[in-house]
């Protein structure tokens with residue numbers, strides 16, 4: 001497996017960065033998780049645009065233009081002869097001294113890791129997930145904004161730890177005001193009276209690429225989608241609930257805080273969206289190989 005680091009393709013065992021890299025020392029950086037399906041990278045433009053937006057939000061100037069980043073992602077996949085892959089793209093502030101000052105890091109570090117995709121077990125999709133609400137609130141929007149896909153994932157990891165302690169695969173996070181925002185690594189939707197509802201981006205969520213894809217797919221199917229503020233009561237009384245994320249794709253939720261959602265099985269709207277999502281990942285995307 002070859003890893004791209006700052007313009008070089010290195011064998012996995014040699015793929016190392018400095019201990020003075022501020023990505024390691026302070027989580028000072030941004031990243032993307034992207035997937036390719038059958039030789040096409042799904043929503044590569046949208047992921048790269050979010051990467052550059054996240055970098056801009058933390059005043060980090062990525063040293064190569066977005067077009068060159070796209071080519072570096074595709075070339076890393078080619079050199080690893082991958083068609084169905086998970087791509088982790090990491091940009092750190094770079095090597096500096098032990099102080100916080102980002103100005104002491106003259107050159108950002110660019111890392112591109114590609115690997116075979118490991119899928120969630122099929123029963124997660126057939127039977128649906130159980131989730132619980134955790135005590136850890138999603139970042140306050142005026143702290144490290146959840147809109148930034150930063151290397152600061154401790155907020156999400158602490159939530160994940162609570163979930164593992166509760167024996168569930170994913171967890172629900174509220175914002176400081178107690179409204180539903182998202183999960184530790186996925187966006188959340190519910191369905192009621194044939195309307196799909198999801199939190200608005202300004203509430204403090206990562207604007208998921210999968211979230212936006214599913215909103216477009218639903219609307220193309222003629223289903224109303226509303227982005228609005230809601231509480232856990234709306235989830236408890238929903239007919240369906242599902243999560244979206246690059247790794248999970250679209251995954252049903254059938255139990256929330258010990259409340260059974262709908263009839264306890266994946267809903268029909270959810271199942272239709274899973275089918276539609278699989279169709280678009282089959283036919284859309286940036287080709288890896290000419």
Ligand SMILES: Cc1ncc(COP(=O)(O)O)c(CNc2cccc(C(=O)O)c2)c1O
Nearest residue numbers: 184185186187206208209210211245246247
């Ligand atoms: C907090 C959060 N919310 C939503 C999403 C979904 O966004 P996309 O639809 O663009 O993927 C994420 C991203 N999800 C994410 C982040 C880090 C790792 C992994 C993994 O499963 O390996 C997943 C996320 O971290």
